[in-house]
Amino acid sequence: MKKRVAIIGGGQIAEKVHVAYYKTREDLEVVAVVGVNEESLRSFAERNNIPNYYTDATEMYAKESPEIVSVCTPNKYHFESVMQALENNCDVFCEKPPAILAEDARKMYETALAKGRILAYDFHHRFADDVSIVKENIEQGLLGDIYFVKVKALRRNGIPGWGNFTNKVIQGGGPLIDLGIHMLDTALYVLDYPKVKKVTAKMFKKIGHKKDEGAFGKWDPSKFEVEDSLFSYIELENGCLIQLETSFALNIKEKSEMNVELCGDQAGASMFPAEIYTDEKGELVTLLKREEADPDRHSKSIAAFVDRCLGKNVMLADGKQGYAIQQLVEAIYQSAEKGESISL
Structure with missing residues (x-):
């Protein structure tokens, strides 16, 4: 069965990197994108053949039950987006930086540990x-x-x-x-x-x-x-x-x-x-x-995250290093x- 993927933030990095990679995988299905502008979200979803789009992340989690989440929001919103995904028992791949505050990065790391979820950052180089x-x-x-x-x-x-x-x-x-x-x-x-x-x-x-x-x-x-x-x-x-x-x-x-x-x-x-x-x-x-x-660095970074989600023991830029x-x-x-x- 395919793992369900949701994208938080419908910008360029989400489309050109995250969605582009996920769509190459037969074991994944991008089911939703979340953002703030309904018109641009609709266009994003149509261009990328994503069935649903939401301006409310809480509604998305309730209706779509994703297992994997990519966080592609501006830096200020990384913390709240990652924490919400972890609280909904998702594995999370977040764009850099982990957060704006080190204390927030610590909370993200500790929450992922407590939940037993995978948290990785896109330090792709x-x-x-x-x-x-x-x-x-x-x-x-x-x-x-x-x-x-x-x-x-x-x-x-x-x-x-x-x-x-x-x-x-x-x-x-x-x-x-x-x-x-x-x-x-x-x-x-x-x-x-x-x-x-x-x-x-x-x-x-x-x-x-x-x-x-x-x-x-x-x-x-x-x-x-x-x-x-x-x-x-x-x-x-x-x-x-x-x-x-x-x-x-x-x-x-x-x-x-x-x-x-x-x-x-x-x-x-x-x-x-x-x-x-x-x-x-x-x-x-x-x-x-x-x-x-x-x-070819971006795709290798996301591939490693997905492989870890599927149980493979591969290197990640993980929550502990993100906090450091x-x-x-x-x-x-x-x-x-x-x-x-x-x-x-």
Whole structure:
């Protein structure tokens, strides 16, 4: 029998990623979509051959009894949407970030445990083959002791001109909570999510309120409420240091940089595409190199979630890790706002 799937939030990510994947599975049936605008929901349902749409999630749960729920709402509504799905005994796949507040991420994690339900987040970059290759070589000791990691999630002028990406109340922040969190998760995942000791950060709003158009369309500069760049040092309890650079807008040469670099005492690595290298007598020696990074990350992320729902023991970005990274993001923002280091 097919598992029944409901989609909370009828936006672009829901249609292009979640529904698109679910419809490739013969063991799943998307039975409903929930949103706030009835007209757009009707169109969404018709385009994707979804039989029912609702503006009231409570009504949807009562009538449809889904077993799997995808949460694709704006960040502010992740917590209430995930909690309602868990309370209705559904397994939940939520877009990043887990929430806006770390305390909410903790409650989501603990509720999933108490209910015996699966809770996973769409930190899809960690599902790239490149990440698996680098992680395997780290575990085999090829890099040695990793003591410095550089995380980049940068856009030269990529402020989103749609949705609520410049609204701090709805999004919780700018590039850190939207882009940086992805590469941070990738770095933490290959390091086995180590404990963080202290963070120091500074953020800027230098460009977004002056311009009104970029690579991703137009926005209203008078309503630009989030940081357009943020930089942080993250000190781990094991002594390793992570340097984070993230931006929606920053006057750099490259249009975009999304990567993780790791420096060990035996070798170094770059994630996208996977490359491992060292130095011998002043000459660079390449130990491993992929020509192109794996582009198929979203579908692998959702596939892993579905497979776990079907009983397979596969890797997920789970509720525990979601809580850990939300704590880190919250501490980084607190450090930037207060102008002082924050201990975790």
